[in-house]
Structure formats: structure tokens, C-alpha cells
Amino acid sequence: MALLDMSQVSMRFGGLTAVKDFNLQLHPGEIVGLIGPNGAGKTTVFNMITGVYKPSAGTIRFNGNEIGGMRPDLITQQGIARTFQNIRLFKELTVLENVLIANHLHLASNFMEAILKLPRYRREEAAMREKSLKLLERLGLLEHQNDKASSLPYGLQRRLEIARALATEPKLLLLDEPAAGMNPKEAADLTVFIKEIRDEFDLTILLIEHHMDVVMTICDRIYVLVYGTMIASGEPAEIQSNQQVIEAYLGVDEDAENQ
Amino acid sequence: MRRNTILTAIALLLLIGFIAVADNFFDLYIVRILNLCAIYTILGLSMNLINGFTGLFSLGHAGFMAVGAYVTALLTIPPDVKKQIFYMTPIMSPLDVMNLPFPLALLGGGLLTAFVAYLIGAPALKLKGDYLAIATLGFGEIIRVIFTNTQSITNGALGLKGIPNTTNLWWSFGTALFTLVVIASLINSSYGRALMAIREDEVAAESMGIHLAKHKNLSFIIGAFFAGIGGGLLGNLLGTIDPKMFTFTLTFNILLIIVLGGMGSLSGSVISAFVVTIANEWLRFLDEQINLGFVVIQGKVGTRMVVFSVLLMVVVLFYRHGLMGNRELTWDSLLNSKIWRGISARWRKTAVAEGGEK
Numbered sequence: 001m002a003l004l005d006m007s008q009v010s011m012r013f014g015g016l017t018a019v020k021d022f023n024l025q026l027h028p029g030e031i032v033g034l035i036g037p038n039g040a041g042k043t044t045v046f047n048m049i050t051g052v053y054k055p056s057a058g059t060i061r062f063n064g065n066e067i068g069g070m071r072p073d074l075i076t077q078q079g080i081a082r083t084f085q086n087i088r089l090f091k092e093l094t095v096l097e098n099v100l101i102a103n104h105l106h107l108a109s110n111f112m113e114a115i116l117k118l119p120r121y122r123r124e125e126a127a128m129r130e131k132s133l134k135l136l137e138r139l140g141l142l143e144h145q146n147d148k149a150s151s152l153p154y155g156l157q158r159r160l161e162i163a164r165a166l167a168t169e170p171k172l173l174l175l176d177e178p179a180a181g182m183n184p185k186e187a188a189d190l191t192v193f194i195k196e197i198r199d200e201f202d203l204t205i206l207l208i209e210h211h212m213d214v215v216m217t218i219c220d221r222i223y224v225l226v227y228g229t230m231i232a233s234g235e236p237a238e239i240q241s242n243q244q245v246i247e248a249y250l251g252v253d254e255d256a257e258n259q
Numbered sequence: 260m261r262r263n264t265i266l267t268a269i270a271l272l273l274l275i276g277f278i279a280v281a282d283n284f285f286d287l288y289i290v291r292i293l294n295l296c297a298i299y300t301i302l303g304l305s306m307n308l309i310n311g312f313t314g315l316f317s318l319g320h321a322g323f324m325a326v327g328a329y330v331t332a333l334l335t336i337p338p339d340v341k342k343q344i345f346y347m348t349p350i351m352s353p354l355d356v357m358n359l360p361f362p363l364a365l366l367g368g369g370l371l372t373a374f375v376a377y378l379i380g381a382p383a384l385k386l387k388g389d390y391l392a393i394a395t396l397g398f399g400e401i402i403r404v405i406f407t408n409t410q411s412i413t414n415g416a417l418g419l420k421g422i423p424n425t426t427n428l429w430w431s432f433g434t435a436l437f438t439l440v441v442i443a444s445l446i447n448s449s450y451g452r453a454l455m456a457i458r459e460d461e462v463a464a465e466s467m468g469i470h471l472a473k474h475k476n477l478s479f480i481i482g483a484f485f486a487g488i489g490g491g492l493l494g495n496l497l498g499t500i501d502p503k504m505f506t507f508t509l510t511f512n513i514l515l516i517i518v519l520g521g522m523g524s525l526s527g528s529v530i531s532a533f534v535v536t537i538a539n540e541w542l543r544f545l546d547e548q549i550n551l552g553f554v555v556i557q558g559k560v561g562t563r564m565v566v567f568s569v570l571l572m573v574v575v576l577f578y579r580h581g582l583m584g585n586r587e588l589t590w591d592s593l594l595n596s597k598i599w600r601g602i603s604a605r606w607r608k609t610a611v612a613e614g615g616e617k
Contacts, residue, residue: 073468084463090456092523092585
């Protein structure tokens with residue numbers, strides 16, 4: 001059974017249809033790419049999956065539960081985490097605090113227990129810290145744990161966003177342009193890194209990306225979105241040779257068409 | 260760790276000693292100002308929780324204080340005094356005989372304020388930024404107008420007189436300390452981090468699984484609870500309250516304290532509450548006639564507020580973070596500061612020099 005199943009999903013903003021009749025299936029353990037020119041509606045798809053937007057039509061099922069239009073924090077609780085295209089860290093807080101915050105949703109103690117620092121809360125807080133430090137160590141951010149998030153270099157900020165998303169213990173991870181602004185070497189490292197975390201944390205990954213090298217090397221399947229409509233889907237090799245995709249990316253040669 | 264506990268214990272003992280001395284030997288004027296300092300500390304801390312830590316631009320504090328002050332006052336004024344002050348319209352039936360000891364009345368005031376905040380928060384906290392400010396400001400005014408018109412409960416515009424002067428230094432400083440400990444404990448917990456996450460980035464906080472409405476309400480209600488308690492202490496310090504006390508100016512004074520002290524710094528709010536309250540008294544000479552020798556300026560009541568307005572503008576324009584920014588004054592930061600290092604180095608030097616002479 002598909003982990004995530006979007007069927008006939010549309011998103012309209014007034015008269016503008018950002019995404020139209022979109023279908024997508026993700027199977028556990030897959031890495032799937034979502035590509036398309038700027039303004040194609042890729043981030044809108046993410047926003048619908050994570051509950052930021054309520055789809056105008058269609059159903060989104062995660063693990064068999066309908067999640068379309070659910071409150072974002074509840075969706076995260078079900079096991080979907082994301083990163084953002086324009087980095088959205090808690091800038092004034094430390095790296096460790098950023099990760100700790102992502103653990104808050106699993107906290108069972110109520111606020112009175114937290115204020116009074118009762119045993120259950122103390123236990124949970126200690127476990128939370130230990131888990132976060134382990135995660136930071138795994139992602140190579142441990143030495144920066146007490147630095148302000150905004151003081152990190154760009155690449156590490158991206159990494160911290162992934163760390164923060166992983167701390168919510170997701171089953172499905174949505175990455176919105178993880179390689180944006182990276183040079184080829186960094187992008188290559190990133191592809192290795194994404195595969196590693198997929199295996200280590202037992203994830204299914206959906207990613208939006210413009211770096212074609214990244215997309216073609218790590219994705220099992222690719223969906224192509226143009227003007228809100230899916231024009232193609234399939235394995236990287238199929239997508240690369242798909243005439244419609246090439247036209248969408250490179251434009252149509254008018255002379256060739258006229259001939 | 261151990262050293263910090265000892266230093267805290269010493270500081271507490273010093274504070275208790277100071278209050279004991281102040282309570283017995285200081286003149287009434289100074290005691291009154293110290294009481295006000297402590298009460299403004301409570302108000303500053305509670306407003307900082309809402310505005311500074313959670314990033315909710317709320318301006319309803321005067322309204323919350325009014326609720327707390329009225330509830331506490333109505334529960335502590337003796338029944339026979341109530342009959343005298345409600346001479347226009349008799350007081351409503353259960354209230355005329357209700358009388359509780361001060362701590363219970365104060366707690367009742369806080370709890371009812373928290374409940375009012377819960378009712379206001381449900382619709383208002385859906386708003387963001389300036390809109391929330393306008394809405395909360397409006398609710399604050401609504402509370403004041405209601406209090407002016409519910410003659411049989413609040414005695415309307417005549418206000419309440421003959422409130423027992425129960426608030427003393429022990430009550431005000433004790434409550435201020437309690438407020439500081441509770442809010443600091445909240446801020447340093449997972450819930451506090453969630454609140455700061457909301458301040459930093461609502462969208463990201465929500466997608467990290469933080470229930471926005473619940474946490475915003477939590478902060479708003481706890482903040483209001485302490486604002487109510489602060490109001491109760493103020494009413495029982497002054498002995499009389501009326502709706503005109505709780506206008507927007509009062510909210511502005513507290514806002515001034517937290518902006519000067521630093522949004523998101525508890526120690527900043529404490530320091531700033533003392534500085535602003537004391538300066539407010541000390542600058543009273545500006546309200547009186549000033550003789551500069553060659554020219555005599557006629558005093559106008561309220562001139563001293565100009566100083567604060569200018570100060571606020573300067574801070575907002577050139578020193579955004581206020582006194583403390585979002586840092587805190589801790590024993591570690593204090594002992595590592597340049598000033599302290601300088602002092603201790605000098606001590607050591609003199610100690611060595613003296614040792615050498617012997």
C-alpha cells in the first residue's frame with residue numbers, strides 16, 4: 001500500500017489554479033523527485049501535504065488516513081516533516097534548541113509538570129536532550145550546538161533544517177530544494193547524505209529540486225509538474241528522454257515546429 | 260553549579276534582610292515606591308512572557324489588571340464598608356457578604372483574570388501582529404467601560420474605596436519573586452522553547468508539530484493570571500481604585516518597561532521595572548516650577564512622561580534590543596563580566612601587596 005496517496009488533488013486561489021488534478025503515490029523507502037519550472041506549483045503540493053493549504057478538491061491519504069486540510073501540527077504528529085525552500089530556522093535560538101523544539105510534539109507532560117519540574121518531565125527532558133545531541137552528532141553539528149542558528153554558514157543551516165525535521169521522527173520527509181545554492185561538490189555530498197538518512201532513519205523522501213544531477217542520481221521516480229499539471233512521471237531515464245519534459249524545460253524551438 | 264546555588268541563597272537572604280530593614284525603618288514614601296517597583300516587576304514579567312517570549316503583540320494588560328484589582332478588592336473590603344461605598348446603587352447580593360483572606364482573594368483575582376483572558380484569547384489570538392494589538396487594546400478598553408457601567412458590582416465611576424492596605428513589602432516582593440521563578444521555569448522548559456519558536460517563526464513552529472492555538476493561549480492566560488495578581492496587589496496597596504486608573508497609559512508604562520529592559524529578557528524586565536518606577540518618582544521635579552536663574556518654567560503635570568517618550572524613541576531607533584536584549588543576567592555571566600573581573604583582579608593585587616608587606 002502506498003504511504004502517501006494523493007488523488008485528483010487541486011488547489012485554487014480565487015481564479016488561479018495552482019495545481020490541477022494532481023496524482024502521486026509514494027511507497028515506503030522510495031526517494032521521489034518533484035521537478036518543474038519555477039511557479040509550476042511544486043511548493044504548493046508540499047503545502048497541501050503538510051496542511052498549510054487545504055486542497056480545493058481531491059484526497060490526500062497518509063498511511064490510509066485522510067490528511068487533506070488537517071492542522072499542520074497534527075500532520076507532523078502523524079509522521080510527515082519538511083524543510084523549507086527559504087530556510088526557516090528559529091534564528092535567535094541555538095542549534096540545540098532548534099532540534100529540541102522539534103521534540104516538543106512527543107512531550108507527554110503538561111505545562112504544570114514542566115513548570116514544577118516534576119519527575120516525569122525531568123525524565124522526558126533528559127531523554128529529549130540525549131536524543132537531540134545524538135542526532136546533532138550524527139549530522140556533524142555537535143560542535144555548533146550552542147551557536148545561534150543564524151550564525152551558522154548556509155550549508156550547515158540547510159543541514160540543521162534537516163536535523164530539525166528528523167527530530168520529529170517522521171516516516172515521510174519532504175525536502176524543498178535541499179541543494180539550492182550549493183556547488184557541484186556540495187550537491188554530490190548531499191545526494192550521499194540523503195541516501196544515508198533514508199536508510200538510517202527508515203524514511204520515504206519526496207524532494208523538490210532544480211539540480212538535475214542530484215535529482216537524476218538519487219530519485220527512484222520523478223514527477224514533472226508544469227503550470228500545475230503533471231505532464232510526466234516515471235524513472236529518471238524515462239523522464240530525461242521525454243519530449244514534453246524537454247520542451248517544458250528548454251522551450252519549444254519554433255522554427256522546428258513550423259517545419 | 261554548587262557555587263551558583265550558594266550565591267542564590269546568599270542573594271535571597273540579603274533580599275529578606277533588606278525587606279525586613281525597609282519594612283521597619285524606611286519612611287512610608289520610599290516603602291510605597293519599593294512596593295510599586297515590585298508590582299511593576301510582576302506586570303513587566305507577565306507582559307514580557309506574552310510579548311517578548313511568545314511574540315504576541317498584546318496591549319490588554321491594563322484590562323487584565325483591572326479585573327484582578329476589582330476582584331481582589333471586592334473580596335477583601337469588609338461587608339460593612341461595602342455598604343457605605345455603594346451608596347448610589349446597593350451592591351449585588353452574593354458580593355455584599357463575600358469576604359476572603361488576602362491571599363485567597365489575590366488568587367481568585369488571578370484566576371478570574373486568566374478566565375477572562377481565555378475568553379478574549381479564543382477569538383483574538385487568531386489575529387497576528389498589529390491586528391492582535393488593536394484587538395487586545397480594544398478588549399482592555401471594553402473591560403474598563405464595562406466596569407464603569409456595572410454600578411451594582413464595581414460601583415461604576417465612583418470606584419472602590421476603603422480597600423484594606425494589606426499589600427506590604429513582604430507581599431509585593433514575595434509575589435514578584437514567585438512570578439519570576441514560575442515564568443523563568445516555564446521559559447526554561449520545553450513549553451518555553453515552543454513559545455519562543457512561535458515568536459521566531461510561526462509557520463516553521465507549526466510544521467514542527469507545535470499546536471499554535473494551544474501554546475499561544477497558554478502564554479496569554481499565564482501572562483494574564485500574573486497581570487491580575489499584580490492588579491490585585493496594586494489595588495490593595497493604594498486603597499482606592501476606579502476605572503480611570505486602568506486606561507491605555509498604564510499598558511504603555513508596562514510596555515515601556517519591557518522594551519527598555521529588552522523583549523525576551525526576564526532580568527531586563529526586573530531591572531527596568533525598578534529603574535522606570537524610581538525614575539518616574541525622581542523626575543517629579545520636572546512637573547513642578549523650575550527656576551533656571553534667568554528664566555522660570557511653569558511646571559505642568561505630566562512633563563516627566565516626555566522624558567520616557569523620548570527615551571523610548573531613542574531605544575527603538577538606535578538600541579533595538581533594549582538593556583539586555585534577549586540575554587539573561589546569571590551568576591555565570593555576572594562573574595565573567597569585565598567589571599567583576601576588574602574588581603576581583605584589583606582585590607587580588609592588593610591582597611598580594613599586603614601579604615608582601617607583612
